[in-house]
Amino acid sequence: MVxxxxxxxxxxVLLIAxxxxxxxxxxxxxxxxxxxxxxxxxxxxxxxIKHTKTVRQEMKQIAQNKVKQKxxx
Numbered sequence: 747m748v749x750x751x752x753x754x755x756x757x758x759v760l761l762i763a764x765x766x767x768x769x770x771x772x773x774x775x776x777x778x779x780x781x782x783x784x785x786x787x788x789x790x791x792x793x794x795i796k797h798t799k800t801v802r803q804e805m806k807q808i809a810q811n812k813v814k815q816k817x818x819x
Contacts, residue, residue: 750804754794757790761787761790764783764786764790765787767783
């Protein structure tokens with residue numbers, strides 16, 4: 747579970763950093779940096795959604811296992 751929290755935190759930091767760096771790159775008059783930051787944002791968002799689905803499935807499986815153990819008692 748700790749690895750999920752760490753990975754989620756890293757993804758959140760990458761999302762925020764890509765927005766900030768892209769904004770200041772655009773403000774500085776550079777067009778390449780915002781394009782790279784948009785690509786990084788999209789890729790990070792994709793992995794964030796994928797990671798969220800994985801965590802939900804694991805939590806659902808844990809809950810189902812707990813219910814099965816209570817029924818057996």
